[in-house]
Amino acid sequence: MAVSALESDFIGRKDELDQLKAVFRAAAGGKGSTVLIAGEAGIGKTRLLAHWQRWLLEQNARVGAGDCLDYAQAPYAPFVDALRALLATDPAALEHALAARSILSERIPELGGSRDARRGQVSKRQLFDAFAEAMRIMAERAPVVIGIEDLHWADQDSLDLILHLSKSTARERFVVAVTYRDETPEDGPLAAVLARLLRRANTVSVRLAPLEAIHVRTLMQRALRTHPSLDRPALARRLELAEGNPFYAEELLRHAIEGGGPDVPLTLRAVILERLRALRGDQRLVLAHAAVIGRDFEPSLLAAALSYDVDDVVKALRVARDARLIVEVPAQPVSYRFRHALVQQVLRRELLVPEMQAIHAKVARALEARAAASGSRAMELAHHYWEAHDLEKTRQYAELAGDAASNALAHAQAAMHYERAAEAGAALPRDERSRLYEKLAFSLLEAGMVERSLRAFALALDCLKDARDAERTGNLHLGMSRAERLFGDRTAALRHADAALALTASLTRSLVRYRAFVFKATLAANVGDLPVLLANLEEAQAFSGEPDLGRLSRVHALRAQASSIQGRFDDAKREIDTAIELSRESADGVTLSVNYNDAAIIHDEAGDLATALAMCERAIQAAQERLLTHAQAVACVNRGLYHLLLGDLSAARRSVESSIAAAELDDQPLLAGAACAVGCLIAVHQGDESFAASPFDEALVRQTISFGGGYALLASAALAEILARQGRMDEVPQLLSDAIAGVRAPSGDLWIILRPARFARPDDLVRLRALIAQWSTRQSSPRGAAYLAVLDSLADRARGQDGSARAHAAEAATTFSQIGYALFEAFALELAGRRRDAISAYRRVGAHGDVARLDRQSEPRGRRDRHAAELSGREREVARLVGAGKSNKVIARSLSISERTVENHLTSIFKKLGVSSRTELVANMTQAVMN
Secondary structure (H helix, E strand, O other), X not given: OOOHHXXXXXXXXXXXXXXXXXXXXXXHOOOOOEEEEEEOOXXXXXXXXXXXXXXXXXXXXXXXXXXXXXXXXXXXXHHHHHHHHHHHHOOOOOOOOHHHHHHHOOOOHHHOOOOOHHHHHOOHHHHHHHHHHHHHHHHHHOOEEEEEEOHHHOOXXXXXXXXXXXXXXXXXOEEEXXXXXXXXXXXXXXXXXXXXXXXXXXXEEEEOOOOOHHHHHHHHHHHHHHOOOOOHHHHHHHHHOOOOOXXXXXXXXXHHHOOOOOXXXXXXXXXXXXXXXXXXXXXXXXXXXXXXXXXXXXXXXXXXXXXXXXXXXHHHHHHHHHOOOEEEEOOOOOEEEEOOHHHHHHHHHOOOHHHHHHHHHHHHHHHHHHOOOOHHHHHHHHHHHHHOOOHHHHHHHHHHHHHHHHHOOOHHHHHHHHHHHHHHOOOOOHHHHHHHHHHHHHHHHHOOOHHHHHHHHHHHHHHOOOOOOHHHHHHHHHHHHHHHHHHOOHHHHHHHHHHHHHHOOOOOOOHHHHHHHHHHHHHHHHOXXXXXXXXXXXXXXXXXXXXXXXXXXXXXXXXXXXXXXXXXXXXXXXXXXXXXXXXXXXXXXXHHHHHHHHHHHHHHHOOOHHHHHHHHHHHHHHHHHOOOHHHHHHHHHHHHHHHHHHOOHHHHHHHHHHHHOOHHHHHOHHHHHHHHHHHHHHHHHHOOHHHHHOOOOHHHHHHHHHHOHHHHHHHHHHHHHHHHHOOOHHHHHHHHHHHHHOOOOOOHHHHHHOOHHHHOOHHHHHHHHHHHHHHHOOOOOOHHHHHHHHHHHHHHHHOOOHHHHHHHHHHHHHHHHHHOOHHHHHHHHHHOOOHHHHHHHHHHOOOHHHHHHHHHHOOOHHHHHHHHHOOOHHHHHHHHHHHOOOOHHHHHHHHOOOHHHHHHHHHHHHHHHOOOOHHHHHHHOOHHHHO
16 A cells, blocks of 8 residues: 655754755865764664655766675665766766876776776775875865765775775865765774764764654644544654654554554564574573563562573673663662663564563562552552452552553553553443543543543443432532633533532532632633622632632732733732732642743733743743643744744744644643644744644634634734635634624734734724724733834735825834834835835745745746646646536546645645635736636
8 A cells, every 4th residue: 555645754954954065065165074964763763864865866966876785785885876976967977087087997997098008006095095185186166076875884895995096075066965874883983984984073973862852742643634534642652652753653554554453564674583583592581581570670670580590681681782672771779771762662562462462560578569559569560460450459550550641640651550550440320430430530630641631531421339429519510611611612611610610509609619719710712701700800800719829820810810811010020920920829830830831921912022921931840840731832933922922933833843843742632722823834934844733733723713712813823824725715704703893892902803804804904903092092012003114015006005005104113113023124114115015024044935935936937937837637627627617526526636745736836836816826827828
């Protein structure tokens, strides 16, 4: 089966590729170098080199390549292959280099050098000089780059030649780039050569680290887009085994796409089994037992489980370490770790199920004999007894393990243990099972596994023996309310909060009742519903019990939000400072992080973005200290938005990538949609189509829109930009109209929709202007006036009043420049008709997508026609049908392709022709395209 989703992906190596491009530019100026590209097997060295070589050919460089082979180490073979490749592109390059040709012709007969007896007396130095001279001569005609792969298999002669050539590169226009595995033995010949090369000033070292989580998730999202039937959570768990290794990740994805089971793909098994051949049968048995214990293991526990002497176990582990299967971990007690999770997985898969269960039982008994059931040992005991299918022992330890994990804030691990305790305790009384499901539900909720938490809450309610226990039942409904909010279903969240209030109606001192009012106030604040916010705050403040400091701090934070909505910023700042102080006093990390996020929003509303960014940083720090992935992701999204507003696109992208990379977002559609939306807005400006496509999920974004408030504005703005790129302009005006109509209380969030407003209908521009004017009256910052000037410019342009439109835009550009809103300054300059200034401003902030768009629009007609001529045959067909007024669905049916493919073709057509909508496409289409 073809797995096209994985072909030609190049993800996560932009910085390294940029470094290699800089190396070439320096070489083109006469400062060559030796490049050492290092990394573990499968890390992407070959792919990086291939993409660089592709780019080099576009720069008219001469490129040659050679491979070192583990099974055929012919002297100088990779350099001979590289030189042959260079000569194939320029056969006459060495026509007048008689001496070099004579020396090299013995190894490259096609050079046709003289065949006198002197050839047999050529010294090693003369041969090396001939190679260097050949490179120098070819580099005079065009810069030369040779790439040598797998240097760890090179013969000694080839290693010596690299040392010689590296001296020449410093003053010539050629580069020698080599790849090698960084597992090189310290006493081997390659290590000595590398040490000498690294001491030279013209050596560039590029070490490839594992891919970051965002890039592995991008691979997964691409696979899911073309194969939607794949089990997303299962796929995510499988990809964790890759540990950022792109080859491993792709092979695991390929295996899943092709219907492979949970086994490790044969391609990866072969790599690992090759290393396992270094172990004898008894040593392999030791390692198999270690794999059952876990990724990390202690020799003493391993010996106890095997009934071996510790010294015998250590001898076997030494062989495994030398085979680079395990590494020693400096710790007390001494422990070891499998070098890669896949090694452990392969060893486990070689065991039969009864063998595996027996080993788990032996390990559990050994643990039980040497440690009390507390802390991490309780977790280990619960795990091994579960795997041994000993339900009685599992019940004994799993809840203890869950409690220990929960206390350590390891909520996902706690949930796993509670779930096992509940399953092992299927015969327990209903009330006992309800208590376990309750613990499970709240652990899942804290871990961000929202959909599963909702199911656990439902089970807890179903098993509750006494439904008249209003406090406990209300607390379960309140937990479900929190989960529904994270899931993006505001209606369901309100329904469960109301259920909690109804259950506790007679309990005036109920903390659950108090928290329900606070939660309803939070939901109202999310969408700017001031009356409902104030009403629920009033109810919370009438609470006659003793609220905990954390919840009391949230009341102050909500008062701050209410004051902010009313434009009373001094009051808002006092209230949020009180909220932060109370949450610090209570040591409630969750509330502290949330309060810092609220403080950021309030300072943004007051026009103080510097303080808003500082509050985001504090929110992130507080969340990291308490392992609160959701709160951290929220703060990163907010920080990304502020950086976007200021025009720092690189910082904005880094911030939102850290949110998108969070695996917890898979089960939190509301936050995932917000992160996706910010990422797409950034990508549109940067012109990064791969990034814009990877995190974009239209259904997810539309679900975020349905929640309302600032989330809806953000998601609507992103969707408008993406739809415009896809040529679906007929959908955009209504989308913007709905977003504007959904604003309950005007806020600073309205800036998000200002740029997409260029697609809005005239009457919606009027409504948006009225909202911003209302909000602007509360502002001491001049940004509100600048926003209004932009809208006036758009409205005048729609009426054909170009002079007035430009004047308003120029006024906005001046204000944006003064307050440091660089991206909006560029946009205003564009509206003012100052194209050159706009391009310069966009370029300064890294908005290369906007630069390319304006560059294309400013090209002469003839060049645009050439762009049109660059359309593929299928793109011409799509363009012709668009010109005929056909929808994407009709085009897809006519051409027997999917709507997604039509959208992809339109994106490419828009880019080539420099247009941003179907209307512009029809207006700018040349006769050549139409025919």
